[in-house]
Amino acid sequence: MRLQDKTIAIIGLGLLGGSIAKTLRARAENMNIIGITRNKNLLTNEEALKVFTTVSTDIADLKEADIIIISTPIKSIISIIAKLKGIAKKGALITDVGSVKRTIINAATVLPKDVYFVGGHPMAGSHLSGFNHSSSDLFSGVTWAVCPSKNANANDEIVALVEFLGAEPTIISHDAHDKLVSASSHLPHVVAGVLADHILSGDNTGVELFIATGFLDTTRIAASDPVMWEEIINNNKDYIVKSLSGFQKRLNIWQKAIKENDVAQLTALLANAKQVREGVTKKAK
Amino acid sequence: MRLQDKTIAIIGLGLLGGSIAKTLRARAENMNIIGITRNKNLLTNEEALKVFTTVSTDIADLKEADIIIISTPIKSIISIIAKLKGIAKKGALITDVGSVKRTIINAATVLPKDVYFVGGHPMAGSHLSGFNHSSSDLFSGVTWAVCPSKNANANDEIVALVEFLGAEPTIISHDAHDKLVSASSHLPHVVAGVLADHILSGDNTGVELFIATGFLDTTRIAASDPVMWEEIINNNKDYIVKSLSGFQKRLNIWQKAIKENDVAQLTALLANAKQVREGVTKKAK
Numbered sequence: 188m189r190l191q192d193k194t195i196a197i198i199g200l201g202l203l204g205g206s207i208a209k210t211l212r213a214r215a216e217n218m219n220i221i222g223i224t225r226n227k228n229l230l231t232n233e234e235a236l237k238v239f240t241t242v243s244t245d246i247a248d249l250k251e252a253d254i255i256i257i258s259t260p261i262k263s264i265i266s267i268i269a270k271l272k273g274i275a276k277k278g279a280l281i282t283d284v285g286s287v288k289r290t291i292i293n294a295a296t297v298l299p300k301d302v303y304f305v306g307g308h309p310m311a312g313s314h315l316s317g318f319n320h321s322s323s324d325l326f327s328g329v330t331w332a333v334c335p336s337k338n339a340n341a342n343d344e345i346v347a348l349v350e351f352l353g354a355e356p357t358i359i360s361h362d363a364h365d366k367l368v369s370a371s372s373h374l375p376h377v378v379a380g381v382l383a384d385h386i387l388s389g390d391n392t393g394v395e396l397f398i399a400t401g402f403l404d405t406t407r408i409a410a411s412d413p414v415m416w417e418e419i420i421n422n423n424k425d426y427i428v429k430s431l432s433g434f435q436k437r438l439n440i441w442q443k444a445i446k447e448n449d450v451a452q453l454t455a456l457l458a459n460a461k462q463v464r465e466g467v468t469k470k471a472k
Numbered sequence: 473m474r475l476q477d478k479t480i481a482i483i484g485l486g487l488l489g490g491s492i493a494k495t496l497r498a499r500a501e502n503m504n505i506i507g508i509t510r511n512k513n514l515l516t517n518e519e520a521l522k523v524f525t526t527v528s529t530d531i532a533d534l535k536e537a538d539i540i541i542i543s544t545p546i547k548s549i550i551s552i553i554a555k556l557k558g559i560a561k562k563g564a565l566i567t568d569v570g571s572v573k574r575t576i577i578n579a580a581t582v583l584p585k586d587v588y589f590v591g592g593h594p595m596a597g598s599h600l601s602g603f604n605h606s607s608s609d610l611f612s613g614v615t616w617a618v619c620p621s622k623n624a625n626a627n628d629e630i631v632a633l634v635e636f637l638g639a640e641p642t643i644i645s646h647d648a649h650d651k652l653v654s655a656s657s658h659l660p661h662v663v664a665g666v667l668a669d670h671i672l673s674g675d676n677t678g679v680e681l682f683i684a685t686g687f688l689d690t691t692r693i694a695a696s697d698p699v700m701w702e703e704i705i706n707n708n709k710d711y712i713v714k715s716l717s718g719f720q721k722r723l724n725i726w727q728k729a730i731k732e733n734d735v736a737q738l739t740a741l742l743a744n745a746k747q748v749r750e751g752v753t754k755k756a757k
Binding site (some may be wrong): 208229310311312313329330332357358360363364366367370371372374375377378379381382383384385386387388389391392393394395396397399400401402403405406407408409410411413414416417420421424425428429431433434435437438441442445446448450453454456457458459460461463464465466467 | 598635650656659665667670671672674680681694695696698699701705706722726731738743750751
């Protein structure tokens, strides 16, 4: 069966779930797309009604779904997987968009053998959230991690789905994924939060007047949803703690160069930071 | 004499100097604007020739300047002030755009009594540099610190100049300025540099694929000019070291909450970071 002819269910219609639905609809006018949400406002939302074939608050409404995409925060992903155990049809394919993969893939071991779980994680997001901020071009060209199951067909189907959404699938083990995103995403999140917290909650009366783009960019993601991020951090705690400790060691090297007026060393550190930062191509959104 | 009728000299025609000149020209078609640069290419640059009445590499060409704006990195600001001692005319007003004020204002004590120095610092910038990136709207609505001299007329004239450029003058002592920008600008710079350095130079093979906007924004300013920033950091070392040490203390509190799985504390820290970050209005560019 062609992907376009399948029934796709999306659970959680926030920034990512909404963007998946809008992208699918933009590319497959007649696809059967079911949206499951706890947000009752979406049941009568004009835009949602255009995007989804059906919007429902009842997870039992996806018994016929061929592919189920769970797009909620991590704790909910885990509890939804448990619920799907008795709902998903034989041969159904389940994937998710969670930022941490080990705990989720572990939770998915409760599923029956003929229901397949393939972990997913698009490297796209925003400090803004909700269906209203979702868009049909969020995933264009973006890396989408796919943590494979033992079923090659299931993996191929999720890769095809990711490609259909315009993203670039990258097959990676859940452990390697969690390690790399602890560095590329979770550590920057914690550091941005500490920076905003330290500078704006500390003893810096008047500091607001002296804030420029540098500070605003560096701390932008500190404005993200705290509950979602608490769950991400706690689910990837071991790697984040390691990454934080490496960051602190590096910070000490910079601090020593600053304290000791070591012009050559400080210039070299700044020049290296510039070089590696400029070397990063903007793959993601 | 009206500001428009004065001769304004700008030394250093990079992002800030170029933007000052372009803004002045946009607002005062006939103003006598002299540009002094070490960059010989600008002597024949079409855009520069439109903006400046005269472009020269010789600092002696600003003997007639009423107001001299030094827009170079800090070390050069300090050496140029020493040179201006024998060049600036009686009654001339000198200001600068340096990110640290104490060392510069101290250097300005060599000037004759009838040449007035008023420190300045616009909270505008970019990781990009050079005349080509300068623009006539860089300063619109931006806080521009003015560190006053003992001469009230001189201070008033610089305030008028800053307002003419569309920025918002904020009178502040050089010491208070240096303390506040160590928090709002210099610390984020160091942290962004350490983050880029740690994540992209460390043992994270494959991390580039998993980089999203969060990392890109948080580390954007790590791509700034290393020499300019070494000078800023070393000229504001005492306050930056203090600010870094406060940041590290705060980081330890976050790290403890993460390590100990303290969900309530971590959520509270994340929620506070979100709240204070959202409370910052975007005053600056």
